[in-house]
Amino acid sequence: MTALQTAPRTLYRKLVETHTVARLDSQNVLLYADLHIMNEYTSPQAFAALAKAGRGVMRPGQNVAVVDHIIPTHPAAIRIIEEADSALQASNLRKNCDFHGIPLLDANDRFQGIEHVIAPELGMIRPGMVVLCGDSHTTTHGALGALGFGIGTSEVEHVLATQTLVYRLARTMRIHVAGQLPPGTTAKDLILLIIKRIGAHGARGYVVEFCGEAIESLTIEARMTLCNMAVEAGARGALIEPDALTLEYVARHCPDLAGAMLDAAKADWRALRSDDGARFDLELEFQAGDVEPYVTWGTSPEQSIPISGRVPVLASVPEGTERLTMARALRYTGLAEGASLEGLPVQRVFIGSCTNARIEDLRAVAQVVRGRRVAPAVRAMIVPGSGEVRRQAEKEGLAQLFVDAGFEWRQPGCSMCLAMNDDVLAPGERCASTTNRNFEGRQGRDAITHLMSPAMAAAAAVAGHITDVRKLGVQA
Structure with a gap:
């Protein structure tokens, strides 16, 4: 084995390497996507471009769509989108999904919801995955040890056609949060403090890995809040290494995994961590005791x-x-x-x-x-x-x-x-x-x-x- 192969690696590097289809140059790879999530407002142009080029969707089953941004939320037995432009966006998404065989959680589907809430809830997100979506808060899924990030409309088209993305490698940042959050404070307060201190561009160009006592003490849903808002500091992604809480959460939400298959998956997920001695481009330290309601x-x-x-x-x-x-x-x-x-x-x-x-x-x-x-x-x-x-x-x-x-x-x-x-x-x-x-x-x-x-x-x-x-x- 070469020295490069045996060098300690970050969790981010491991996820990228296991999903690299081809190395394009020193800064860019062709990255495979395990899951692509779509909504009604970032997908229409991509589908139109596919149709114009005469292309289909390569792997419909690894794509899923949801109507969430434009939908009215007032109580009603049957939800109807009254606004004309919004209704058109929703109907176009339905037509495109029907044509290409992509699963859709439409306005009145019992599992409909916000894309970054339903995906882990319905067992779509598992440690070690690469998850893409035309929405910046896809970083949420790093809470489960998955590399999630937002993409643009032209990239949505590329993913639909090839299930891959031309991806520019990010720098790595580790944020260690020592101690325990004081009573009356939450993950939301912690991430607001972090963003205040490093700034809205403080993590620009980085994938951030959160670690430390305070992070380990957070519930999975609190970790989702933390990773969700990492993008507000400019982060290109956010990760938390899978632990016992992660494995329990995923097993509970993935009924298709059981027995020997689940045991094998858990063994793989436990290896998803940054190696001892792995080098990060930037490391920052925070004290959980400094957190107040923000x-x-x-x-x-x-x-x-x-x-x-x-x-x-x-x-x-x-x-x-x-x-x-x-x-x-x-x-x-x-x-x-x-x-x-x-x-x-x-x-x-x-x-x-x-x-x-x-x-x-x-x-x-x-x-x-x-x-x-x-x-x-x-x-x-x-x-x-x-x-x-x-x-x-x-x-x-x-x-x-x-x-x-x-x-x-x-x-x-x-x-x-x-x-x-x-x-x-x-x-x-x-x-x-x-x-x-x-x-x-x-x-x-x-x-x-x-x-x-x-x-x-x-x-x-x-x-x-x-x-x-x-x-x-x-x-x-």
Whole structure:
């Protein structure tokens, strides 16, 4: 064996090497995709290009499609997409999937939901896979030791035609989080702290591997939150090595694996780890004890502060692009320099998205809401991440608890995360949101988004303003 073959390798390098069909040059490979997920808004052009070229889909069974971004979420026995352009996108996806034999979770499929929620939930994601999707938050699946990342429309066409992708190799970053998260804090708070410290471009060009005591202590769904938002620091991917929790989760969600086949799969998955001595291009260290409940104050996930903190003062930043960006964000959000977010009134609360709409998120909300009611001046809605999450919440009595407390209990979908449907904030409305992005106009024209954990959003709903959930006696 050569020295190159025996050199310690990172988990990322192992995943790339096992999926490399051909080495194109020193920086690019032809990468095989185990699974390609599609939605209604990034696939139409790709299918049209395939038809124009007279090409088919190479492996329909390794593709799956879902309607999630444009779908209305208001309660209804049968969901109908009324908006004409959105209805056309959904019908075109159905026609293309029928023509090519691709499985589709349509608007009224009982397993319909947000693509990054349903894929692991339905056993589509397994350690060691390469998973592609025309959506940047495909990084979510790194929580199960799979290399997931978003691709563009032209790349969607290439994957459909060949089940491969021309892939530029990434640099590697390891983020070690020591210690344990304090009571009352979550993976959402941890990732907001990380993004604040390294910046929105701090992981640009890297695939990040998370490790350390704090990461090992997270549930699988909390790990999904962490990997989901790694892209908000510019990461091209996020990974957590599979452990006993991972194997238990995957076995529970993959009924097709059993007996000797499952035992063999688990043996392979246990080997999916970075070798001792593997070299990373960059290594960073964080202390879990530094984490508090975090809230964004600006128009980027990096513009956040702990709830005990204050909005930055412009003079504390050198003159230049960063200060100008901060000044624009303050103008947009209507906040004053040095202000506290504690006590800031909100008109809306949104609990949902591929970041925080899983059953554990809803259980956390229930802990806060039980015995309380939504404040009179607040309109609060909860949008479960999938039909399965919705049914589980109803089975556990959570849905009725939410309704009795004054929340709107909706159907699954992306909803107000990006307002491509009829769930939209009005101009000037301020929203406590569990989503992943707080860009200008993201949830509605001239609307203001404050990112936070589900527990913090629930606390804002019942208080009528942004508040520290720990003051309500809720510790987890």
